[in-house]
Amino acid sequence: MEVCYQLPVLPLDRPVPKHVLSRRGAISFSSSSSLFGAPDPRQLSQRRGAISYDSSDQTALYIRMLARLGCGSTSASSAPERRVHRLLSFQRYLHSSRLLRGVPQQIPLHILDEDYTGQARCMLEKVGNWNFDIFLFDRLTNGNSLITLTFHLLNQYGLVELYQLDMVKLWRFLVMVQEDYHSDNPYHNAIHAADVTQAMYCYMREPMLAKSLTSRDILLGLLAAATHDLDHPGVNQPFLIKTDHYLATLYRNTSVLENHHWKSAVGLLRETGLFSHLPAEDSLNMERELGSLILATDISRQNDYLSKFRLHLDQENLCLSNASHRHFLLQMALKCADICNPCRPWELSKQWSEKVTKEFFQQGDIEKKHKLEVSPLCDRVANTVGNIQMGFMTYVAEPLFAEWARFSDTRLSQTMLGHMGLNKASWSGLQQEQTSVTEEVEPSTTGTDVEDAAARKDGNTGGTSSKEIPQGSRES
Numbered sequence: 009m010e011v012c013y014q015l016p017v018l019p020l021d022r023p024v025p026k027h028v029l030s031r032r033g034a035i036s037f038s039s040s041s042s043l044f045g046a047p048d049p050r051q052l053s054q055r056r057g058a059i060s061y062d063s064s065d066q067t068a069l070y071i072r073m074l075a076r077l078g079c080g081s082t083s084a085s086s087a088p089e090r091r092v093h094r095l096l097s098f099q100r101y102l103h104s105s106r107l108l109r110g111v112p113q114q115i116p117l118h119i120l121d122e123d124y125t126g127q128a129r130c131m132l133e134k135v136g137n138w139n140f141d142i143f144l145f146d147r148l149t150n151g152n153s154l155i156t157l158t159f160h161l162l163n164q165y166g167l168v169e170l171y172q173l174d175m176v177k178l179w180r181f182l183v184m185v186q187e188d189y190h191s192d193n194p195y196h197n198a199i200h201a202a203d204v205t206q207a208m209y210c211y212m213r214e215p216m217l218a219k220s221l222t223s224r225d226i227l228l229g230l231l232a233a234a235t236h237d238l239d240h241p242g243v244n245q246p247f248l249i250k251t252d253h254y255l256a257t258l259y260r261n262t263s264v265l266e267n268h269h270w271k272s273a274v275g276l277l278r279e280t281g282l283f284s285h286l287p288a289e290d291s292l293n294m295e296r297e298l299g300s301l302i303l304a305t306d307i308s309r310q311n312d313y314l315s316k317f318r319l320h321l322d323q324e325n326l327c328l329s330n331a332s333h334r335h336f337l338l339q340m341a342l343k344c345a346d347i348c349n350p351c352r353p354w355e356l357s358k359q360w361s362e363k364v365t366k367e368f369f370q371q372g373d374i375e376k377k378h379k380l381e382v383s384p385l386c387d388r389v390a391n392t393v394g395n396i397q398m399g400f401m402t403y404v405a406e407p408l409f410a411e412w413a414r415f416s417d418t419r420l421s422q423t424m425l426g427h428m429g430l431n432k433a434s435w436s437g438l439q440q441e442q443t444s445v446t447e448e449v450e451p452s453t454t455g456t457d458v459e460d461a462a463a464r465k466d467g468n469t470g471g472t473s474s475k476e477i478p479q480g481s482r483e484s
Contacts, residue, residue, distance in 0.1 A: 132156075236305050
């Protein structure tokens with residue numbers, strides 16, 4: 009179904025159903041609604057985690073691997089655990105590997121206050137502004153920024169009506185997507201996904217894309233942005249590889265996290281049946297294209313995509329009437345959206361920088377605790393927020409956004425480059441101030457200070473991380 013976007017804007021006029029927002033776990037809904045009653049036992053007997061079990065499907069490999077890891081029983085006595093834990097979720101898998109199995113997450117999603125709902129609706133009227141404050145929006149929606157934002161954008165483009173998406177299935181899908189992001193990740197959480205979705209919307213509104221993208225392109229772009237980091241464990245690919253994690257084995261050490269995000273998203277699409285009314289071939293093609301977009305966010309392949317983008321621009325041969333070229337531009341747009349934090353206004357960019365660095369350092373603390381080699385940028389003693397951000401902007405963000413500005417030379421592109429330049433200068437200034445303070449303090453360092461510094465160097469930072477090392481096949 010290829011229909012160019014010339015659709016009316018529809019208001020977001022439906023509140024979140026209580027029985028959807030009171031959901032606690034993978035398949036547990038209010039028993040008061042027949043729409044969300046207990047699933048058919050025959051389905052439960054085949055379902056194993058986020059990816060539905062199908063003996064003819066490659067995802068069955070997930071099931072067999074998890075079974076060997078002892079992640080759960082298929083007996084009737086384990087039904088409560090199945091309702092609480094999505095077995096392919098790192099968060100729930102880790103809980104089950106400790107002593108928390110069977111304990112439901114006590115984080116219900118509450119209906120919004122009228123005042124807060126009104127303020128959130130006012131913010132949605134300006135959702136296309138580059139200075140959109142996703143942190144404020146998340147507070148106004150009581151932590152439901154990803155659900156609220158994604159539904160609003162799908163509705164605004166008229167995609168719910170055009171694709172005849174069942175409203176109940178759509179809400180269920182969005183709630184499950186938001187739940188499968190780990191709220192205890194400082195950076196890779198549902199707020200980051202909402203931020204990337206908002207940025208993706210801004211890019212798809214750029215003149216070069218807005219006049220060319222089809223409804224299918226827009227649907228896939230928004231869904232890919234919302235699910236691009238689904239079930240992220242808060243550690244990077246090298247960490248999973250060196251700890252022999254089962255996901256690294258499953259995906260042969262190639263785009264491990266991105267493949268997992270994609271498969272998790274496909275699992276939710278199939279579990280909710282969001283596209284079940286479409287012809288089977290169309291649904292499968294959309295799943296593949298969704299995967300192609302999500303896989304493009306693998307930062308280790310940054311230079312491959314950037315070189316291809318640069319070559320297209322040099323040869324001026326991008327043809328937006330060509331479906332493959334439009335898909336490639338969606339890949340580049342999602343890559344930009346994923347790492348656009350340095351291009352936001354300073355007040356927002358600084359918060360994101362601190363959050364991603366905190367996540368890096370938490371990984372480094374785990375690596376020190378288990379006597380593993382500390383990954384680059386993850387040692388809190390050797391790195392600072394400022395030097396990490398300046399390096400990232402210089403070697404990753406600036407080259408990408410410079411090429412994006414060549415493709416779409418608009419006010420937004422110039423605004424993003426301007427913010428990045430100012431943010432880089434701000435981090436440089438903070439670094440110089442910290443260096444000056446350190447040089448003044450060093451001559452008067454006491455014996456206690458020296459001992460503290462040595463303790464920090466050994467990784468004893470005075471605090472412990474709530475994260476435990478993801479258990480692979482290696483015993484640490």
